[in-house]
Amino acid sequence: MVTVRELPLEEFWLPGHSACPGCPAALGLRMLGKALNGGFILVVPAGCTTVIQGIYPRTPSRAPLLNIAFAASASAASGLKAALELRGLDAPVVVWAGDGGTVDIGLQALSGAAERNEDILYVCYDNEAYQNTGIQRSGSTPRGAWTTTTPSGKRERRKEAALIVAAHRVPYVATASVAYPLDFVEKVRKAASIKGFKYIHLHAPCPTGWRFPPSKMVEIGRLAVETGAWILYEVENGVFKLTGRSRALLDPSRRRPLEDYLRTQGRFAHLLKPENQEQLEELKKNVNDAWETVKTILERGGKIF
Amino acid sequence: MARAVLSGNEAVALGVKLARVQVVAAYPITPQTTIVEKIAEYVDKGELKARFITVESEHSAMAACIGAAAGGARAFTATSSQGLLYMSEMVFWASGARLPIVMAIVNRSVAPPWSIWCDHNDAFSQRDAGWIQLWAESAQEAMDMVIQAYRVAEDEQVLLPVMVNLDGFLLSHAYEPVDVPKQEVVDRFLPQKTPAPYWIDPSNPKSYGTIAAPDTYMEFRYKMQAAMENAARIIEEVDEEWGKFAGRSYGGLIERYRCDDAEIGVVLVGSWAGDAKEAADELRKKGLKVGVIRLRATRPFPAERLVEAVEGMDAVAVVDRSLSPGLPSVLTAEVKAALYERARRPLIKGFIAGLGGRDVTPLDFAAVVESTLKSLKEGKGGIVWFGLR
Numbered sequence: 001m002v003t004v005r006e007l008p009l010e011e012f013w014l015p016g017h018s019a020c021p022g023c024p025a026a027l028g029l030r031m032l033g034k035a036l037n038g039g040f041i042l043v044v045p046a047g048c049t050t051v052i053q054g055i056y057p058r059t060p061s062r063a064p065l066l067n068i069a070f071a072a073s074a075s076a077a078s079g080l081k082a083a084l085e086l087r088g089l090d091a092p093v094v095v096w097a098g099d100g101g102t103v104d105i106g107l108q109a110l111s112g113a114a115e116r117n118e119d120i121l122y123v124c125y126d127n128e129a130y131q132n133t134g135i136q137r138s139g140s141t142p143r144g145a146w147t148t149t150t151p152s153g154k155r156e157r158r159k160e161a162a163l164i165v166a167a168h169r170v171p172y173v174a175t176a177s178v179a180y181p182l183d184f185v186e187k188v189r190k191a192a193s194i195k196g197f198k199y200i201h202l203h204a205p206c207p208t209g210w211r212f213p214p215s216k217m218v219e220i221g222r223l224a225v226e227t228g229a230w231i232l233y234e235v236e237n238g239v240f241k242l243t244g245r246s247r248a249l250l251d252p253s254r255r256r257p258l259e260d261y262l263r264t265q266g267r268f269a270h271l272l273k274p275e276n277q278e279q280l281e282e283l284k285k286n287v288n289d290a291w292e293t294v295k296t297i298l299e300r301g302g303k304i305f
Numbered sequence: 306m307a308r309a310v311l312s313g314n315e316a317v318a319l320g321v322k323l324a325r326v327q328v329v330a331a332y333p334i335t336p337q338t339t340i341v342e343k344i345a346e347y348v349d350k351g352e353l354k355a356r357f358i359t360v361e362s363e364h365s366a367m368a369a370c371i372g373a374a375a376g377g378a379r380a381f382t383a384t385s386s387q388g389l390l391y392m393s394e395m396v397f398w399a400s401g402a403r404l405p406i407v408m409a410i411v412n413r414s415v416a417p418p419w420s421i422w423c424d425h426n427d428a429f430s431q432r433d434a435g436w437i438q439l440w441a442e443s444a445q446e447a448m449d450m451v452i453q454a455y456r457v458a459e460d461e462q463v464l465l466p467v468m469v470n471l472d473g474f475l476l477s478h479a480y481e482p483v484d485v486p487k488q489e490v491v492d493r494f495l496p497q498k499t500p501a502p503y504w505i506d507p508s509n510p511k512s513y514g515t516i517a518a519p520d521t522y523m524e525f526r527y528k529m530q531a532a533m534e535n536a537a538r539i540i541e542e543v544d545e546e547w548g549k550f551a552g553r554s555y556g557g558l559i560e561r562y563r564c565d566d567a568e569i570g571v572v573l574v575g576s577w578a579g580d581a582k583e584a585a586d587e588l589r590k591k592g593l594k595v596g597v598i599r600l601r602a603t604r605p606f607p608a609e610r611l612v613e614a615v616e617g618m619d620a621v622a623v624v625d626r627s628l629s630p631g632l633p634s635v636l637t638a639e640v641k642a643a644l645y646e647r648a649r650r651p652l653i654k655g656f657i658a659g660l661g662g663r664d665v666t667p668l669d670f671a672a673v674v675e676s677t678l679k680s681l682k683e684g685k686g687g688i689v690w691f692g693l694r
Binding site (some may be wrong): 043050054055061068072073076078081082086087091111112 | 371372
């Protein structure tokens, strides 16, 4: 297990950027830089991180950063990696994309790059909606959540993007959370040591979009894991295992009640009203479904297929 | 120099090989496919040391070329019609990012209704994308144009991507004898690409494409226009220099065929220039002084060269293989705009012709000239549909 002491003091994402207070993407970028200790290249599609960088001619990134169109990050990273290889440069190419740029508009390019087993690391920081454009629902928004395009709560379940990528049988897939930075660092380092396509899906609680005070960001990220709403795992060469805090939570009785997580966020406030009991139950069922899948996989020795 | 019988698409693929392209990313679409099939074969056999990225869409094809070019590699893709339209967002990105990518467009009409046959609407839809747009007449020119295109695109005064257009089937699938230059000749004309200081380098980190506020954005766009103006000069220099290496050049921005004493000129782009030239030859036998002005570039638009070419002409027929519904001919409008400030300008008549691959023969070009002569007598130009049923 990585400890804080082992992380470089050097910063690769400099202060002075334009993120909202308590932004999980900014924390994630800091930890990513420390995990790789520089020498990497970022590819960033449209999203919060476009804006977080601030305005030309300034940049907070000490890694070279290629901004690219919304749907294009996995394919641009593929071309960039090919060029670097031709130049004999062994720098990790890291896509840093939001959930919209990953599970919705970028899914086709992501699937193509995964199928080709491109030697890139793709990190999806998942703040569970199009937060940058003003909190519209995405394919990764959980059922029941308020967004500006789901004013009375989202009616559909979320996509399980990490499992979609795992279905490409790439060498490494993991989920992580900014609330467990050392676990994330460890996964980034492991991914960087593997050749081929690597995918990390990073849970990123957004104070602005989820309606909670910025100071609560890490706390809420932890509640997501402790209640089982977000599951930490790895799929290495097709073998699934729970990681970190989630290892102890397969038994539902060990998980905190989902309401403990929901009541911290304005986006779920309506779910806790008696008239929305049905929506709440549906969300709980989605959470249980995800754990049932985990259970089934673990029962066959972790083999996802 | 060796002589080979090649289709237009094979000639393009050979041009890519001779240019020592390093990254190719492509997606299949008719009638472009045989270009990238041939390149895949070159790469597979080790005849071209390149990475061929078999992407899942044209959008990704251009995105991968952008990543590759940003990383310092010489990149190529090819597409047609729907593929180009699907790619369009990244087409604009490539030029805005000032990346010297070359793309062959095997011109094909746009659906619906489905049509795989030639017209120029696909390329003209990207007219304002900031790409240099070149048009080949023959397989030989298509091959030479790919090689020339990299010289133009990579010139530090240009740094804009280039589209090499060739007519679907009419040129892409027609076989003709092609003189193939030796690799050493091309290597001297087009040296290996060396990464410039602004290309992505982990030891010299920079951010690319960050947000430009209203106080800086316009200047980026102004620089693209300035680069296009440089390109107009460099396209001509490169074509002339190619002549010294390969023994043939094409006239730079435009080709003038029998224009010097011509009273009537036919203005067009693409492979049907051959039919127009044949018509001009026949009409000249009947005493009509007809010339053909073939635009080799439509971006940058060769306005000055056009003014020179129409000098002394009484009338010009612009034959456009694309349609801008409601205008309806962009090519005619641009020719008119280029000649507007001339004190003495010829009558200009526009023709919408050959859409969706409808055949246009030398006899048809003769009819175009007759029709233009009639308009000249009436003193009225306008735009007409040619061969409409």
